Amino acid sequence: MERLYFFLTTLLCMLFNGYGLAQERPVWENDFRERFSKVVDDIEKRHHITIQYDSAKLAQLWVAFAQWQYRTTPAQTLTNVLAPLPLTYRQLDDSTYRITSYEYFRKHPEEGAQELARLMASYRTLSQWKSRSGDLSSCIRETLGLQRIHRTPVTAAVKNSKRQYNGYTVENIAIETLPGFYLAGSLYVPTGHSGKLPAMLCPNGHFVSGRYRPDHQLRCAMLARMGVIAVSYDLVGYGESILQLEESDHRRSLTATIQTINNLRMLDFIYGLAAVDTSRIGITGASGGGSQSILVTALDDRIKLSVPVVMVSSYFSGGCPCETGAGHHFCGGGTNNVEIAAMAAPRPQLLISDGNDWTADFPTIDLPYLKQVYSLYNQEDLIQNVHLPNDKHDYGPAKRQAMYAFVAEHFSLETPPFKDPSGHFSEEGCVVEEEAKLYTFEMDSQKLPANALHGFAQLQEALR
Template sequence: MMKLSYFFLTSLTYLLHCSYLLAQERPVSENNFREPLFKVVDDMEKRHHITIQYDSTKLADLWVDFAQWRYRGTPAQTLANVLAPLPLSYRQLDDSTYRITSYEYFRKHPKEGKQELAQLMASYQTLAQWESRSGDLSSCIRETLGLQRIHPSPIAAAIKTPKRQYNGYTVENIAIEALPGLYVAGSLYVPTGRSGKLPAMLCPNGHFASGRYRPDHQLRCAMLARMGVIALSYDLVGYGESLLQLEESDHRRSLTATVQLINNLRMLDFIHGLPAVDTSRIGITGASGGGSQSILVTALDDRIKLSVPVVMVSSYFSGGCPCETGAGHHFCGGGTNNTEIAAMAAPRPQLLISDGNDWTADFPTIDLPYLKYVYGLYDRKNLVQNIHLPDEKHDYGPAKRQAMYAFVAEHFSLEIDTLKDPSGHFSEEGCVVEEEARLYAFGMDGQKLPSNALQGFVQLQDALR
């Protein structure tokens, strides 16, 4: 009898174990109809007659609950349902090809951006309503980025190198102490042969290789100087001479969003305090990440009288780097976006340059009407303009610089006829592209970096406490 009972219990245990294994292998309600993602992707391709591209390492060990229940009538609907619980998203490459990508929290669908702007426009019908909204956003952004923790004025006098003389301008390298022990290096381009106070432009660089040492960045600053504008170029965190104190990887930290804004405001303090500068004519221009800095500084500081953000502003793309989005200031006011932040420049003159091969491709149809609406509340629609270059890419190339030069010349009342070639374009031939080492503020090996300079991200965190 005992042998029979033992045999019965053993058999029952075995059957239950087999049932459990079967339930794990076969999608049934007991295991939430669970299937491995790679199998679901293979099935989607067959069902919808499509090709799905993916990195197999991103799909490894990922499972989909209720997999078969997530299928819908179109590939896009099915992909959206299947990937929604996972840290993944997708892009449609053509009618029958899709690519699975990492989830990009900073990117939305253009239709979502358009809808957001429509809702925002409906929420402020009058100038008073808009200015209330703008004021609330400004306060929240300042608090979110921690600007209340910084010193109210520059800590020490700027470090300067000897000037280099060129045709119509000089260049000297400078560095300022933006936070205790944190130095920001740059180059100051100053017109020669000019009398009276001069306009000035801040020129933050974006996420481009070589940063402010790039030829196009140098040409932009030199040309502005030849036009009669003092131009100030400076490093991003984790670029250029910033690497004497921090690592390149520190650029992609959330705290960098705060540090870069502080650096920009310190450079604005510096240029605002130069005796030669006409403080009623200070502007800012940058491309990509430099465009992010341009709209944010303009939104928060009315000392900026003109702005030219390039290939950046979009209602459905907030910036692909934590240095642009990591602090969470886009959550302010119940949710905002870069186009609304750019609108905070109103009614100051603003030129937004877009192209056809990045997230600004829809700018003329989605974002510009919204900005015209906000500027219209001030009866200043003409002061916000867009140059759209559908065949160009994500850069600050010649056509984009030409548009910026013309806009700055118009609004800063510059005499520039002698600087144009026979075709009417601004001639950059007199501008010199220097070797990188000539732009160093701290010497070839960083030997001139002050002794109190902090070293490493931990010390940077301490400086902000």
């Protein structure tokens, strides 16, 4: 009996020790589980690289089957190991990687290049491209719920506080884009010009202070001094839209629809102005304003010229649900912002990129594809890129200079009076106003029209 007791005790100890060992070592019983920090150390040594990550948040994670997922390159290894967590990585240089949270709207540059090659192989002729473009347009409209939005004149607009400056006026406006929903903006109109004038829509991007920031005002004022009617207007959840909505409503999937409607209705308003030459209407915006620029141009042929700035990339679709939340990038079996930008063809388009965001690879990955699409129309010269490798994610002076020159060329503007001795466009006569001067409703909800809706739920009802 004692021998049996000794045998069973020994067997249990062996089993317990084996089980404990299995918990400490990566073995089959624990899914070959290892600490995240240990896995990172292993990958760094294996591939002779440096990996940056938030150790406070990630070090205590467990990774299952990590060593089974190691491959011959760091990119393959990191992709395999991080995907189930879900995490992803960015390559900072030849030997440095940064681990980040998974971003559904971001791919790796090589994936963007591969997708463009796949797309281009599917339409070798102009007729094939037109068929693809038409299908995308229909699908995007349906996905965003734009079937009920038709081109109709905006005959009534709230207008107030016209100010006179050197060569232009500024007037605050608001138009009703949906029943009870008002889009506030400012209209910059040239003075001292005869005949009908070109116009530019200037949607705002995701920048602090929205359309009130100095660079946004400067570009609208400069366009007006050059003889172009310019209009700036709020993003949903920015500016005076918060009189009807919350700031947080900006990050909703339905906002992609509302912002597109806002742009199309502002286009209706501009198109209906007696002073506007409807054969010369363009659009330009940076970042989220660039997303709006390519989408509106793709959907409406009344836009004759477009200048999307620091936005268009085959591997970045837009980091806000207001750009990607509705799922229109799934159209046609999958599309991206470069293909959407190509839907502008053969209309003149200038894409401005920089070296410090997702447009850094635009000249090498994305521009050749766009050139190919424009070549189907024999209009390669109408698609242009200005790349500023040392610039950042903004609509800074060098980017504005490129836009002014492009607009002047294609809208046949007389530019000598607006250039300095060095040949640059001079913004010296442009006035940056205090934010409060640009308010249409004085940031007071009591001054909204009587039928103004309040809250996102009421806005949803207006869309039904």
